[in-house]
Amino acid sequence: MPSKSSTRLAALTVAAVCSAASTIALTTPAHADSVRVHDIQGTTRISPYAGKQVTDVTGIVTALRTYGSSRGFWIQDPDADADPATSEGVFVFTSSTPKGVAVGDLVKVSGTVTEYVPGGTSSGNQALTEITKPVTTVVSSGNAVPAATVIDAKSVPSAYVPAGDSAAGNSVNGLTLQPSKYALDLYESLEGMNVQVSDTRVVGATDPYTELWVTVKPWENRSWRGATVYGSYESQNTGRLQIQSLGAVADFPKANVGDTLTGTTAGPLDYNQFGGYTLIASQLGTLKSAGLKRETTEKQRNGELAVATYNVENLDPSDATFEEHAAAIVNNLQSPDIVSLEEIQDNNGATNDGTVAADQTVQKLIDAITAAGGPAYDWRSVDPANNTDGGEPGGNIRQVFLFNPERVSFMDRAGGDATTAVGVTEVDDKAALTVSPGRIDPTNTAFTSSRKPLVGEFVFRGRTVFVIANHFNSKGGDHSLTSQYQPVARSSETQRHQQATLVNSFVKDILDTQKNARVVTLGDINDFEFSETTRILESDGALWSAVKSLPKNERYSYVYQGNAQVLDQILVSPSIRRGCDLEFDSVHINAEFNDQISDHDPQVLRFRP
CATH class of the missing domain: 3.60.10.10 (Endonuclease/exonuclease/phosphatase)
Known part of the structure; x- marks a missing residue:
């Protein structure tokens, strides 16, 4: 359960911090020429290029993160392959505020592919694929950002996640993604890509860390007050998604459960320690209040x-x-x-x-x-x-x-x-x-x-x-x-x-x-x-x-x-x-x-x- 811990506040923006204690290197560092983003992401949760140097990875800059410890930018390849299991987006971790790049730039990035585990490997969290220690070249500017992939009730499967591989300690890391069958596989197949949700109901109120939760499945285990109820270990509620923002904290909506983010909310799909898959919004929908009121119970009678x-x-x-x-x-x-x-x-x-x-x-x-x-x-x-x-x-x-x-x-x-x-x-x-x-x-x-x-x-x-x-x-x-x-x-x-x-x-x-x-x-x-x-x-x-x-x-x-x-x-x-x-x-x-x-x-x- 969340606490008032300052550690959490600091760590919220560390979704891509690289540290030796929380990275996964599955291969011996080597050189790989002219790989594409989807090659780096691969068809499992761990990149086949983890630990390797890659050269001239091409993509269009879709968003920049200029605050906190997780500074860098996302790139997305506009020329997608035909495999729905491979993401076309990846985060480029710069450590300091990214300079010399802007949204819409076509860039070539060389660096090291790293699998970072938010919260450290002992947390059990999944890994986030990044390019670290980057050298970036801008090829052209003013390009159209790849269209956001829609996440909605139709696209998100009803099953949450496959059982892990018993030979790997029940880890799902090595399993081939099945984005049409499992919700978490779908989200992983979109990691780093520009995604969007529309007219989503708030199911987790805005918290002190400037985040909220929405659902893209409005009738999934809904309470009459607008919450999404967790009623068993098998009903994880696949439509839930955390929303953060690349904009100013002051502009983030103060939402209650049952409110709606109307219109389009769009940005890169990230993964962090405190919410898993998170839409980092460069475009936020407009908050529409549901007018939720605090409840009052009945007064006990004399004999009660x-x-x-x-x-x-x-x-x-x-x-x-x-x-x-x-x-x-x-x-x-x-x-x-x-x-x-x-x-x-x-x-x-x-x-x-x-x-x-x-x-x-x-x-x-x-x-x-x-x-x-x-x-x-x-x-x-x-x-x-x-x-x-x-x-x-x-x-x-x-x-x-x-x-x-x-x-x-x-x-x-x-x-x-x-x-x-x-x-x-x-x-x-x-x-x-x-x-x-x-x-x-x-x-x-x-x-x-x-x-x-x-x-x-x-x-x-x-x-x-x-x-x-x-x-x-x-x-x-x-x-x-x-x-x-x-x-x-x-x-x-x-x-x-x-x-x-x-x-x-x-x-x-x-x-x-x-x-x-x-x-x-x-x-x-x-x-x-x-x-x-x-x-x-x-x-x-x-x-x-x-x-x-x-x-x-x-x-x-x-x-x-x-x-x-x-x-x-x-x-x-x-x-x-x-x-x-x-x-x-x-x-x-x-x-x-x-x-x-x-x-x-x-x-x-x-x-x-």
């Missing part, structure tokens, strides 16, 4: 308990978003009785000085909620040990319970701290926690450098409800959907599966003690409702993910690379699920908007205990 989860994205006292978060909780979430907050940072945020307390952070939010007309929430949490729970170094993120003491009481049981494991005991023939608030098995290696689940015992109208707030291990380190390795490796799942097993076991301890106990397990699960992580949480019928009560095209809380997906969940025990009045709502206030205050949408569950 409203429980919510909300990832507030590294909130600390220096942030300027407290009033906006408060307004969201009061107005859009309708002041839930219990709110599980994820990513509450300590009192001085990313300052790495040993501070772990977060009372100032939480109190500032509570005060803002009260000022916005909400209840005077009380709160409970357990401070982590310094720099042991992952997240931004020095930030010490943790989960926090807010609760409205006018409607809910908290059962305090002393003894909970960063390293003491909460247990389940029996009191008056009912399940109870040994400490409240407490943390589930905090010294278990499953929670190394990750948040420990926070457990609390609440009472609503005389009935006990156990709430477990989670923030599972992130997807960092997983290969992207456009990886050269197919099927995609998801290494981060291992730790989430371990965490889910422990939480499921804890819930079963409660249910073994009291069969009809009411348990709500919620938070940023960092995994999909169809994932193995969720299956483990739900195993033996201990829990059920309430997002499954929604139609499939409404199941999402996060938008990543144009895919609207579930990361935040609320799971309930059988006694809650059996209630006929259970209502779940994924409240879309952030993920679809360019001016989001968090990258997650909150979730709300209303039920009668």
Whole structure:
């Protein structure tokens, strides 16, 4: 998942940076005379000329990139061959601002063919074919730029990518491209070429890195709000394409999901670390707003308990978003009785000085909620040990319970701290926690450098409800959907599966003690409702993910690379699920908007205990 990392900001424009650690040289350097661009690109993802010197490669300059670390220009051969698998375009990496060339110049380029892997070979990303260390000669100027190849619903296949070659570690690099059969093969066959899309719907809002996502397949897994929903590991949504621009940052549209880029958007097709195949626009369409509005959930009735989860994205006292978060909780979430907050940072945020307390952070939010007309929430949490729970170094993120003491009481049981494991005991023939608030098995290696689940015992109208707030291990380190390795490796799942097993076991301890106990397990699960992580949480019928009560095209809380997906969940025990009045709502206030205050949408569950 994207973060606020400055590393990403710097790397976004490094799609073609040449470095020894991230290049692929498959042949011994030699000399190759008078090759064409399509010869260099070849019929696989790796050039047959990788590592070789080439001379007088002819093409017309289609665009220049004069900013960032990936400076250079694209050339395209106007005389295409008859093979649809071979691209006619290639990027010429100049390192510094390209000089002496202009769009429309017919040039001859000599240099070294290089396969650059954005993010390094360990990222699993595909390689970008480039000509590096170029010597360029302008033959003529003012030539017509080759017509852009149209990418649309008809041209993009429904299958995403072939399975990789098992003899090559499941890599697709050596497979012959089949652009009429697989979407990623089509995009690879157009790498470096001038392409265009028209009247495309935005499926990933403009982000701080001046990029957005569109789809060329308007009905592909569409939500009623205009998102493209990621509903299984087999529905990668082939019509998605990232859009960046060669123009001024100030001119880039501020788009929300559901908006449309009308007219033509055209430019070279690139490949980068953070989005795979990307149209670098020299011509941008005009933004047409769909008028998307932030959602508001229903207010809980007197006899209903409203429980919510909300990832507030590294909130600390220096942030300027407290009033906006408060307004969201009061107005859009309708002041839930219990709110599980994820990513509450300590009192001085990313300052790495040993501070772990977060009372100032939480109190500032509570005060803002009260000022916005909400209840005077009380709160409970357990401070982590310094720099042991992952997240931004020095930030010490943790989960926090807010609760409205006018409607809910908290059962305090002393003894909970960063390293003491909460247990389940029996009191008056009912399940109870040994400490409240407490943390589930905090010294278990499953929670190394990750948040420990926070457990609390609440009472609503005389009935006990156990709430477990989670923030599972992130997807960092997983290969992207456009990886050269197919099927995609998801290494981060291992730790989430371990965490889910422990939480499921804890819930079963409660249910073994009291069969009809009411348990709500919620938070940023960092995994999909169809994932193995969720299956483990739900195993033996201990829990059920309430997002499954929604139609499939409404199941999402996060938008990543144009895919609207579930990361935040609320799971309930059988006694809650059996209630006929259970209502779940994924409240879309952030993920679809360019001016989001968090990258997650909150979730709300209303039920009668």
